[in-house]
Amino acid sequence: MDEAGRQATARGTAGRVLALAAGLALPGVAALELAGEARVAASTPDAEAWSAVAGEVRSLARDGALVVTSPRWAEPHLRQRLGHDVMPLAHLGRGDVDRFEHAVEVALGGARSEELAAYDVVDERRIGPFVVRRLDNPRPDPVRFDLVDGLRPPHATVGGTDPATRCFWSVRAPVVSGGLGGHPTLPRQRFDCPGPVWMDVGVTVIADERFRPRRCIWAHPFGRGDKVLRWEEVPLAGARRVVGHHGMYWVVERDRLGADVEVEVRVDGVSIGTTVHHDGDGWSPFTFELPPRDEAAPTGTIEIAIRTADAERRHLCLEATVR
């Protein structure tokens, strides 16, 4: 065979190999795709399966355990069936997982909760397509007093310092929502403060930098002076720390255009720490140590003072607990 013939043969061979490879691979690829579709369809829990696992979770979580799904996107199915008794808003909008002693995880397809990675699995069982785990927190940091829960009269007040103002508690304030990119919903029960409605103070839920829910106190700083949230008769005997978080709806702070917001925590009038929220920080933790306490004074006053140099769209939302 001369050179021309060899080259012609080589040219034809490459194409034939390509075509044959495609012909051999095609049925296999098709079979894999069809099998994949079948697998997805077969592994999807139906309504009965969700109801069955919900019943199991209800009994496992009787002690107030945190209930999560893995993957997270499946959570609405469980919320639909379990409701607020087993999955209360305080759990859904949790500031952290340290505060819980126990958790129940409902898992699909081998998924595991990263959030509960430090927890110990003490029981695991299969319920239909689910794996249900009971987990214990090896180092729980339980909450002695939740300032979010305590934000109401007679023990809580809100006011401003410049000028000195007082915000009045309302149980029938008009509910206001900011829409996409706007402020969170201001609830019916809240402190009515001077100025636009977003100056009011109340408990709401924001979406953090991962768009996860965070239950917190909406406390947009005033244009001047401090906005001061004050709780009286807070049980402090034996307490060691104030632990909290601050953040904003991520859509507001992600452009990193807003002014810093200072958050100062005072106990009985004495500052125990100041933290600063910078745009882009996301849901940020803080921990301030409590000074030693006289046994004769088991309760005290906690104040949170919020201030900023420029109050333009400062959607601060914070939560704090005594631990």
Added chain:
Amino acid sequence: MSPHGISGRSLDRIDAAIAGGGFVVTLAVLVRTAPAIGYARDEGFYFLAAEAYGRWLRALWADPAHAVRADVVDAHWVVNHEHPPLVKALFALSHELLGGLVAGGTAFRLPAMVLVAALVALLYLWGTRVAGRVAGVVAAASLLAMPRVFFHAHLACFDAPVTALFTATTFAWWRALETRGWRWPLACALLFGATLAAKHNAWFLPFLFAAHGAVVAAAAWAGREAPWPAVRRALAVLGLSLVVGPLVLWASWPWIWRDTAARVGEYVAFHLHHEFYNMELFGETYWRPPFPRTYAPVMTLATVPATTLLLAATGGAASLLAVARAVRARVAPLPGASPEARAWIRVSTSWIGGVLVSYGPWVRDSTPIFGGTKHWMTAMPFLALLAGVGCAMAVRAARRAAGAGGAGGGWRTAALGAALAACAIAPGVVTTARAHPWGLTAYTPLVGGAPGSATLGLNRTFWGYTTASAGPWLAEHAPADAAVYVHDTLGASWDQMQRDGVVPGHLRRVGSVAEADVALQHHEMHMQGQEYQAWIALGTTRPALVLGPDGVPVLLVYTRAARPR
């Protein structure tokens, strides 16, 4: 033309019948499946525009002199003037003619569905002409079996129509270079104009034609022929298109009849400086540049059936092999590339060029990604054509290996061809059928379908069209005078759904979740804040309804815990 021995064929009446049948079946399927897909956000804008243009068209019919006055033109064509007119005008005509016979929304949508059905027929004819009926059938079916294409094919939007027109223009370009005379060049120019008048993707066609014209000239050189006739022909067709195309755009767009330069500049500026919207990829929401360059390839792998991609890669590789062989043959002291090989190179490189020019903008990390896969949908027909050829090659190779002969009759030959064609198409058909009507949540088994994609953090939906899926539940459970927060569904889209009976007509649409008795929530990562707003406003975190494919929540419905006192 002969990609590795595959022979094309002259089209005959049987092919015309098959193409016609493909058109009819495609249209019937789209019309039949359309009502389950609610009206997308952008459709609402185009309904309003079509209604305005329809009023103008009626005025034009009744009193042309009055209708073409500047104030009259502006009053009607100002609506949605940031987008060109052709497709909206077709929506208007269809709605005028058929609005009383079918649901209003379907009447608006029909032109898009007709164009897609015509595209399916064109793919059959083009694929068959190049590489036989297996190629034609697989090309046509593969397009429709792409779940995202199937979804967009239903909508009164621009993406499916511009995909059809983009392909038709490329087909006309190819015919113009393969033939003599003026008919195909004129057709190419007119179709280019129509594509310009459909959507701005059309502006990439001249780049495709310029590059392809160079390839055609090079193919002539590879065949030891003078390239200049090919160059002159390409330049002539391109030049004619660049003159006629904009004229067609101008003639079809009353808004730019006057103040042309300023208004065209405004149109260009709108698209060059388009606002960025949000899009999720692997759990991150991107809202401004830099956008991940991996977005286009990842989403293609995740949404186009693997069999189609495998076969398209085969067809594309066959093209590149032919190009390499032709160049080597020309350079070496060998006879040049054969006429059949050159013909294959000419057509296949137009397809590859169509793919590359459609994806090209996403090489830059400043190109928006918020539209998802529809951004590069104009590539899909060319991928389907390459897949058709890839399948034809695979069938031939399999027949030879099985001893059934490279061509010819016999039931074994036919069965082998049918089996491989079925392998090519079946996975896409199954994925598409299972995903319907959640088209934008359709992901292939490669990423674990909808559940796998949700776990990976891929976008689940946008445009608020899934409201239609809650229609039956709303009809049964929503109180008679309920105020409904429709979230991402555009008001005009919701209103059309009410007119068409997709959602109950007695419900009141409200603009804030705080005013609502019922709140819809269309899942998008960056919109999660609005779900939490609903929790507080309605006093519940317990959804009354959770809907989505394969258990993945896409649409949630919340109802107020108790009416406020």
